[in-house]
Amino acid sequence: MRRRNNRPGLVGTMARTAVIAGTATAVSTSVSSSMQSSAQAKALQEQAKMDAAVQRAMAEQQAAAPQPQVMAAPAPAPAAPAADDFLTKLTELSKLKEAGFLTDEEFAAAKAKLLG
Template sequence: MPFIRRVGRPGLIGLAARTAVVAGTATAVSGGMARRQQEKAQEQYEAEQYQAAQQQEAMQQAAAQAAAAQAPAAQAAAPAGAAAPGADLVGELQKLATLQQQGLITPEEFAAAKAKLLGA
């Protein structure tokens, strides 16, 4: 019996084979595209992380430089700060003396307030 070849539509097995080839090709292509997109996203993420690390390092260096620049200024301000409470103490004593002279507080109240200020 000679082999008869059909002309026209393919048989069920041929249709299934063709469908499998098309589906396999589509899967391979879409998988490759997805992988490449994922690689690009990973590269972008790594670049952003690198930039963030660089910015963080620059900010830390600037903070360290600012702290180093302020350290001498803080040491120079410390003696001036020590003089300020003394000046404030004198001002408070003058206020108390004025209140006593005006008769708003008694000498005993003045002495108690003075002792409190000097003791503190």
């Protein structure tokens, strides 16, 4: 609706301002999205280059490394005497108690079980 002097009224001015603001917002969002997509694509390309370089380096390192030789398993050690076994278990119990994993009662019960 036109008012005198060929100028739009208040409602017309508000409508035109809303259209301009909406257009500016749409353009800004589009540009931002486009820039973000471009940055993500660039980051993915860089990551792919890094992955390829790492794989090449690993392949070169593996190719340059000497192949391990297969050795026979060592013969099992002879069985230790029962006294050594008792002392080892008692020492382990003592360490567990000192570390706070066993209470005095639990330590005494385990020691009595070892003593038979």
